[in-house]
Amino acid sequence: MKVAKFGGSSVSNAEQIKKVLDIVNADKDRKIIIVSAPGKRHKEDVKTTDLLLRLYEKVLAGIDYTAKKQEIIQRYADIINDLEMSDDLLEQIDDTLESFIKQLKDKPERLQDALLSCGENFNAQLIATYNNSRGIPTRYISPGDAGITVTDLPQNAQVLDQSYEALYKLRDYDEKLIIPGYFGMSRQNYVVTFPRGGSDITGAIVSRGVRADLYENFTDVSGIFRANPTIVPNPLSIDEITYREMRELSYAGFGVFHDEALQPLYKDRIPVVIKNTNRPNDTGTFIRHDREINSNNVVSGISCDKGFTVLSIKKYLMNRQVGFTRKVLGILEDYNISFDHMPSGIDNISIIMRSKEIENVEQKVLNDIRQRCDVDELSVEHDLAILMIVGEGMHRIIGTANMITHALAESKINLRMMNQGASEISMMFGIDVDDADKAVKATYEYCYNGEALQI
Incomplete structure (x- = not known):
């Protein structure tokens, strides 16, 4: 059926x-x-x-x-x-x-x-x-x-x-x-x-x-492209992609398939195919639980979304203060704010969220963090874009992050932060919103028009 x-x-x-x-x-x-x-x-x-x-x-x-x-x-x-x-x-x-x-x-x-x-x-x-x-x-x-x-x-x-x-x-x-x-x-x-x-x-x-x-x-459209066709002319199409990869790409701007629609399918491993009503005989893109990985499809897709805000918190010896991060996240919870990424160091954390989450309560949130968490430094930056490089096979490749940061540097794109998820299927790069389209073009060129990635 x-x-x-x-x-x-x-x-x-x-x-x-x-x-x-x-x-x-x-x-x-x-x-x-x-x-x-x-x-x-x-x-x-x-x-x-x-x-x-x-x-x-x-x-x-x-x-x-x-x-x-x-x-x-x-x-x-x-x-x-x-x-x-x-x-x-x-x-x-x-x-x-x-x-x-x-x-x-x-x-x-x-x-x-x-x-x-x-x-x-x-x-x-x-x-x-x-x-x-x-x-x-x-x-x-x-x-x-x-x-x-x-x-x-x-x-x-x-x-x-x-x-x-x-x-x-x-x-x-x-x-x-x-x-x-x-x-x-x-x-x-x-x-x-x-x-x-x-x-x-x-x-x-x-x-x-x-x-x-x-x-x-x-x-x-006859399936899903590896990058936004309004940014990259004639991008390659994706033959098959996993649920996890699709979730990452949908989050960062791929609008072909609603990201919440993956949850019921994932549990019972029901495959999905994205097809074109005007060209129904085209194969389309299959979304499955697993896929075959080779040198030509290590990176499934590149996506970039705009409209993010980052809270940057610094506190000396933060790593030794039990419950510090919980306090910060508790304040966000008090204001019903969800966040997307949280890169951290031993004395600092950055919390990245959609700008709409905090736009009406920003000053109250900052004041509460200062009062309840005793931070050394607290700053907020707007107009951040999130570039996502997604692929199940990336964890098998040595130097992928280095190569992508090199591609961004060659295009004179300032990298404000980066984070690799624990799943090891995606890398997130925070960049200025004005560089969003240029970043997609630069990384697409590296991933698909350069030398094949070796696994």
Whole structure:
């Protein structure tokens, strides 16, 4: 059994939906389909989810939202008209939006989740109805009916383990099943969304629940590239990559696959393939538990993300003061701040986090660290970019870090810090944000256009 998920660009209009259903109907093993909300039809277009967000903002501000609601309904009307379907669904769309607004206008977070879920939900109903009209037995199933039960945290749902047992029952259906991505139902019976891009997460949860043999993630590219193609012209594609490598690259800016979607798949070792809706016969990129390593694929990919802040703390004899680091991290916990890296020396530590984590409480955090930790020096730096070099085989090579720092030095890129994870599959380099693109180009040239790495 295969579970296939189709992203927003794959279901953005009638023509794309026909492609999707041709792919689905051509393979009897593609039993369960997860769909996103309609994405952009062209570069200047607006995603349906963003239209729904604007609708929510108007409702919250007490502004007339009729025109925005009509714009959303028109997105589906265009698809329905082009598919020559009955427009009965349009009235249902209008009623559903109005019902959520009426019921939840005094509960802003609940209203936001309910409205944002509509993009996927309406699209799943539309696609299931159309496929039935083509003579293919197809059933729309809501996440609640499918058994996707999640924590009650608006915009940040986490699946509950009880979901997996319920989802296994989906194997009993004979029809093709269309399930909207991006949200589940809490025990309190509220619609709760995953973080943006959460349709990937839904697909992974369902794949684990039904114990799929393969999770196919269809998007608008034929797999994953070894570097961002907007920075490196015509980068090499990745044939296969491990879960761990994909997690590292997703964290640092690879947007093809949501990093949270890997967790359910990793536990049951369900392979994933990233494929192109517009070129479905292309092999794509496989994400697996293990992969073969040779001299040409030691480094799987290079990624760079911006928007980081670093706290630098110095205290003489820090290494002898029991509990010092715990105190610092306790302060971050008090302010609900998560961090990403913590390079350290015997008398200093640097804590790297997303800038958004600390931007509203920075001064309070610094004051608390000074008062409670008795530090010698404390500084904060913004506009840091994180360059990640990722590869399962790097720990087998002597001098990899030296070679990469040499490549950065040759391009006159100032290295502010570096850290190698305990997993030994990634190296992190902190650089100025203005050097981010240049660093990707320099390290890509070394890793893939230089001499093959020897293992």
